[in-house]
Amino acid sequence: MANERPRYVPAEIEEKWQQRWEQEGVFVSVRRPGRPKLYVLDMFPYPSGAGLHVGHPEGYTATDIVARYKRMRGFDVLHPMGWDAFGLPAEQYAITHGVHPAVTTATNIATFKRQLKRLGFSYDWSRELSTTDENYVRWTQWIFLKLFERGLAYQSETPVNWCPALGTVLANEEVIDGRSERGNHPVIRMPLRQWTLRITAYAERLLSDLEGLDWPETKKKQEDWIGRSEGATVFFPLADRAGHLEIFTTRPDTLLGATYMVLAPEHPLVDEITTEAQQAKVLAYRAEVASRSDMARTALSKTKTGVFTGAYAKNPISGERIPIWIADFVLASYGTGAIMSVPAHDQRDFEFARQFGLPIVEVVSPDGELHDASTWSKAFDGDGINVRSGFLNGKRTPEAKSAMIAYLEEQNLGTRRVNYKLRDWVFSRQRYWGEPIPIYFPVELHPGSSDPRTDAHTIRFDQPIAVHEDELPLRLPDLQDYKPSDDPSGPLARALDWRYFQRDGRWFARETNTMPQWAGSCWYYLRFLDPTNHQQIFSPQAYDDWMPVDLYVGGSEHAVLHLLYARFWHKVLFDMGLVKHKEPFTKLVHQGLILGELEFSTFRGEDGSLVSFEQVDLTDEDAPRLKGSGLPLRREKLTESMIQKVDKKFVLAERPDIVVDARSFKMSKSRGNVVNPDKIIEQYGADALRVYEMFMGPLEAVKPWQTNGVVGVFRFLDRVWNICTQATSTAPALPEDAQRLLHKTIQKVTEDIEGMRFNTAISAMMILVNRLGEIPRIPVDAAEKFALILSPFAPHLAEELWSRLGHRELLAWEPWPEYDPSLVVDDVVELAVQVNGKVRSRVTLKKTATEAEARAAIADDPALRPFTEGKTEKKFLYIPGRIINLVVG
RNA sequence: GCCGAAGUGGCGGAAUGGCAGACGCAGCGGAUUCAAAAUCCGCCGCCCUCUCGGGCGUGUCGGUUCGACUCCGACCUUCGGCACCA
Known part of the structure; x- marks a missing residue:
């Protein structure tokens, strides 16, 4: 049809308007007096080599709609975008392809930016930043120095998963059964000097300030992660010798039911108290535990293991002698690394007692009567009434707890205490592509040495010195070889001329660990306020103009770590008087993951026989097995025409006994279901x-x-x-x-x-x-x-x-257009007419019609007759504008 | 195991105490076309019925209510998180 009217061809109009927006600077954020403001923030992306996928524009479109709408509503809107560009992939790529991470990063950013621009998002691109910009790194390092000054950044010896073959430290998730996920190399637990941030000092505020935030279920996740618990510290004197054991318990009311004690295998007192007779066993057990990762220690072991130290403690109340064991279910890093075991009222203690034949004594009774706990099949860990407990007898659990704590405090045997699951944040990475930690250490040359780059020396890690603020940013050296090595100090240690320097005739060595990727994302929302400021991290005016972030949208995978770390830094800056709000992100929304297209598949055994889906064990997504026998199966994709739905299940059209797996998978390169x-x-x-x-x-x-x-x-x-x-x-x-x-x-x-x-x-x-x-x-x-x-x-x-x-x-x-309120309400509406709650007819009525008018309107309705005939009316319900319901019987 | 979210047509979903399945996809039928694409119109939960119409139906079972996808209780399934935290 030769119609002159132009057709809708997006390609012909989209770029044109994008250019016009840019030329006219429509989306450059400016504060105008008297206007309300809105700070709409996206979680900025890591610019990977794969480019944008369809998941990215989901959240970005949502915030863009809000930003554009609010501008039309007269708001001054800050809607910036940037790049979280430090991190492992760029470094890995550099190792395999020999391209400097800075180069790949720049290329990837260019790709992402081009792709985002094509979508027409109304970002203020004049505020674009990358965490890798020198000007940004400078302030990231500056914040680190502030943390260091305040004693919130310190060095510690933390056991890590060190993989000598890969030459790197691995995260817990990367270690499976004591071997590396990649390459299946052995991994050892090794204490390594680490920079650690004292986030635990903020545990209470991180918890209580969640209140009032307009956040989804993420709040709960953070609460659980922080894991506050109330209880008491109790001192148990050692029997037969001086000294005591300090334990933490949330059940001080069960103190008299403690029949043994357990220390973490790493507990410093283990060496001291172990008797000669038990020495060999204890050493062997400790060695075995040390070789296991945290994951293997906790998740996988069902049956409890442990060894008796030969030593005894005394119950501080009764004076009874109780044995001291070590076991790996007690974690060195929580509480005091030692517990009193009350097997009758704690499931773990119960299992351990059963395993090793230790006594189980009831001290809290569900009904106040005495029971024989040794016959129980599980611990009673609920609230009840104390028995066999001296002065606590007859008291209910909450009361017994406070009575015991009061007694302990009075007798100097213990104190009330609050404990957190939250651990301090291990902040160093033995990697190249990250912000250098702006710290250096004095070097002691050994006799005869003159240059630490070639000669023997000792670095005094115990005397860290902050790089002076004026020297920031501390740049990364231009390495040719980023590979991790067997030296756990990381690749930067190989940049000898960068690492060692002389000042006033003395030699110093720089820190060679770098910061984790989280560092840059901890505070980018603040730099967007004033991204080109060279004098300050941001000006107070810029802060007042835009903060706090009114809407923050991003994936729920960042629900805990990123959002907790960012809140932590924000609170430190708050204490410095730099920021004025306790919390940075007022409202948080997580966009849902976008999966690939729905796929149908069936499974075949090695002999080619079809296996129904109920028989498939998918514990390992990528290695389907036959339930029971564990025989490996092969997944086979099906087309829709081969499928039928029978009773809520999809089955093969030709073999209705074979149930088919119908589901959407996460988009991934390897699965080939990524949409570009x-x-x-x-x-x-x-x-x-x-x-x-x-x-x-x-x-x-x-x-x-x-x-x-x-x-x-x-x-x-x-x-x-x-x-x-x-x-x-x-x-x-x-x-x-x-x-x-x-x-x-x-x-x-x-x-x-x-x-x-x-x-x-x-x-x-x-x-x-x-x-x-x-x-x-x-x-x-x-x-x-x-x-x-x-x-x-x-x-x-x-x-x-x-x-x-x-x-x-x-x-x-x-x-934004206004609607006419008189046009959005109808004065005449069609109502459903129900008889006994079932719709039998409809009637058009004025919204203001009276009950009598409603009755009249349906009186002669022939559609109702079959349901009302011969029956008596029990009730007539009329809710104007909504429904008429005639109840008959 | 614990915590959280969710279960509605062939698919994505709508309706949060008042007409279940809006809107869209897919499918079926038609118009247009030499033909196709595109476009437009109609049908489209399941069962019974030639039709009119009727019965059933929101994971399962029970409850509250004139009335329940919606509220309450128990259970099942899926997804996400945490996982010996004393």
Whole structure:
């Protein structure tokens, strides 16, 4: 059809508007007096070599909609973007390809930036930053120095997973059964000098300040992570010798039920107290434990292990002698690394007692009667009434706890105490691509030595010296070889000329560990306030202009670590008077993961026989096995035509006894189900991608991708184009129902954006467009209103329509349309008429109709007759504007 | 094991005490076309019925209510987090 009317071709309009926005600096954040402000922040990405995937634009589109909407509402909006660019992948790539991480990082950032720009996000790019920028590193290091000055950064000897073959320290997750996940090399537990941040000093504030934050279930996760518990410290004197054991317990009320004690194998007192007879066993046990990782120690071991030290302690109340054991279920890093064991009232202690035949004595009874705990099948760890407990007898658990603590304090045998699961934060990495820690140490040359780069020397790690602020940033040396080596001090140790330097005739050595990737992301939201400031980390004015962050959107994988670390730094800066709010992020939202397209698959044994899904053990995702026998199976992809649904299960069409696995997988290169946003944009345009990402479902939900769904959204935008480009000023006014629908849609979209329910906002706009499509000619005014409410979602299309409707100014400057309140409420509505709660008819009634009018309206309804005939009315329910329900019997 | 979230058509989802399945995808039928694409129109939970219509239906079982996807109790399943923290 040779129609002159131009078609909707996104490729022809999107770049044009992106350029116009940039030229006119529409999205450069400026504070204007008298305006409200909004700081909308995305979790900035790690610019990986793979480029953007469709998961990135999900959260970014959501914040962009909010940012654009709020600008139209008269807010001054800060909406920045940057790069979390330090980290392992760039370094790994450098090792295998011989390209400097700075080079790959720059390339990746360029790719990400190009891809983000194609999506038309309204970022203020003039504030762009990368954590790798010298100007940023400088202030990251500056904060480290402040931590150091305050005693919040200290060195410690922490056992780490050291893999000599890989020449690196591994995270706990990277160690499986004492071997490296990559390469299956042996991993040893080795104490290594580490920089550690004293986050535990802030445990209480990190916990209590969560209150009042508009955060989702993440708050709970952080609470659990911090793990506050109340109890008491108790001193148990050693029997037969001087000294005592200090333990922490949350159940001081059970003190008299303690029948033995357990120390962590690493506990410093173990050497002292172990008797000669037990020496060999204890040593052997400790060696065995040392070779196991934390994971193996905790998760995998079901049966308890342990060894008797030969020593005894005395119950501080009863004076009874009780044996002291060591066992690996007691963690050296929690509490005091020692416990009193009350097997009757703690499941772990119970299992251990059973394992080694230790006595189990009831001191808390569920009913106040005496029971024989040695016959129990599990511990009683609930609240009850104390028995066999002297002065505690008859007291209920909460009361008994405080009575015991009072007694302990009075007798100097112990004190009330609060304990946290939260540990101090191991802050050093034996890696190249990170911020150098701005610390150096004096070097002692050995006799005959003159140059530590070649001669024997000792580095005095016990005398750390802060790099002077004026010398920041401390840059990374330009290494050619980033490989970790068998030297756990890391690759920087090989940059001898960087590491060693002379000052006033003395030699010094720099710290060669670097900071973890978390460092840069801990405070980037603050640098966005004032990213080019060379004198200060940010100016107080910039802070007052924009802080706090009003909306922070990112993945829930950062629910604990990043968000806890950032809060910790923020609180330190608060104590320094640099920031004025206790908390940085007022409202937090996690976008849900986007999975790959739904896949069907079946399983075959080695002999090729089909296996029904119920018989498949998927404990290891990538290695399916037959339940029971453990025989390996092969996963085989199916096409939809081979599947049938029977009773809520998918089965093979040809073999209905074979149940098929139907699920969406996380997108991954190896699975080959990654969707590239560039491809989608080429085919359907950025606006369709944006709208589809928001239309998929609730922002927070995990959702599978369906490329077909993009088609539906594209059709919608195409219809919008057709309707709005045909709008004329001479068209008759909209029919009343359409006019009402338009205003209801404005209301719905407004409220849904405020509540971040973008999927329902879009469906409301689709409903409106479907109605408008039935009307031959649309007035310009209606088209304009529609373009305005669509603009946060599909900004390019909206701008194009806006200009075609005769506007020269950018739509981004326009105010958000108001709806007419008189048009959004209907005075006449269709009501459902129920008989005994089932809908049998409908009736059109005024909202203000009285009960009598309602009765009259349905009196002669033939549709109701079959259900009311011969029955008596028991009740007549009429809720104006909602429902009529006739109860008969 | 503990904590949290969620279970609704073939698929994504909507409705949070008042007409279940809006909106979209897929599918089926039609119009247009030489043909196709695109577009437009109609149908589209399951079962019974020629039709009119009726019955059933929101993971399962029970409860509250005139009325329950929605509230309460128990259970099942899936996803996420934590995992010997004394």
